[in-house]
Amino acid sequence: MDHTTPAEVTLPAGGTTPAGATGYAVPAGPTGPARPGEPGERVDPAAGPAAAHGEEISRMRIALARTARRLSQQIPDVGLTPTQLSVLATVAREEDMALAQLAEFEGLNPSMLSRVVGKLEPMGLIRRYTDPADGRVAHVAITPAGTALQTQIKQARTAVFAAHVSALPAHLQQDLVDVVPALEALAEHLRAVAVPVRPIVPPGGAATAAVDPKGEGSPSD
Template identity: 45%
Template sequence: MTQTFDNDDVIRLRVALSRIARLLDRQSRGASLTRTQASVLATVSRLGSVRLSDLADAEGVNPTMLSRIVAKLEDRGLLRRSTDPDDRRVAHVECTDAGTAEHLRVRNERTQLLRERLTGLSEASAAELLAALPALESLADQCSPHNPRKESQ
C-alpha cells in the first residue's frame, strides 16, 4: 500500500529539514567557505579522487561553474587538480591534507551543533526522531542523484 502524504505535512517536513540544514551550515562553515564550496569539498572528501565531470553531476552544477569553485579551493590549498595520464582531456580533483582537515573540522562542528540541539529534546521526541532515522535515510537515498535503486526504477 502506498502512503499518501498530505501537502501540509510535506511542507512541514521540507521546512523543518531546511531550517536544520541552514542552521548547521551558517554556524559551522565559517566566513571562509561559501555553501557551494563547502559542499564541493565534502563531496570530494567523500568520493576521493573524482573526475570533474562526475563531481559536476554529483553537485548539480555546470562544469564551468564547478571549474571556478575548484580553482578557488585549489588557490586556498584545499583541493588538488590533476590530469588523467590515459586521457589528457580528463581532469581529476582530490583533497589535499589541508582540505581533508577543513572538511573534518566542518563535519565535526556540525555534528557537535546538532548534538547540542538533540540534547535539548524531550525523551519522547528524541525516541521518535531515532525511530524516524531509517525513513529519513531512505528519503535521502531517493533524493540522491546517483542512487542506484532510483536509477533502476
C-alpha cells in the same frame, strides 16, 4: 555525550547513528538514476501515501529547511559558500574523482564547477590533475589541508546538531533516530530523481523554473 567523534553520534535515548549508514536503494529511471537536466524517472507529486498527508509533508519540508539554515548559521564561517562546502565534502569523502563525475554528482554544470574548483585549489584544499592514462580527463583529489578542514567542519556540525537534539525529550530524540533511514532515502531521491514542478509566476513577473538546488542563497521556507 561525546561530541568529538565525527563518525557517529550516540544519543541519550539509546540510538547510535553511524555517519553514511544507509539501507535504501537508489531510485532508478529507465536507464539508471535520473540526473539533473537529463531524462529519467518522473514522479507524480500527487501519487502515493504522502498525498494524503499534505499538511504534514509541508510541515516536514519547512522544519528541514529551517533546521539546515539555522544549523549553518551556528557554524563558524570558513569563507566558503554552500556549494563550495558541498564540493569539498564530496571530494573529501571520495578522495579522488574525475571532474565529470563530480559535476554529475553535485548537479553542477562544468563552468560552475570550474569556478568552485578555482576557489578551492588555490586555498590548498583540493588538487587538480590530468589523468596519466587519458590526457582528456581531469581529476580532483583531496589534500591533507582539505581533509583537515572538512574534519573540523564535520565535527563542528555534529557537535552543534547533537547538542540541540540532546535538549529534546528522550522520546523525541528516539523518534529522530528512528527516522534517519527515511531521511537518508529522501536525500538520495532528491539528488537522483527529477520531479515535475509547475512554473512559479511572481506578481507582475515572468514564469520561473525550479530553483537551482546549488544556489548560493539560504533556503526559504
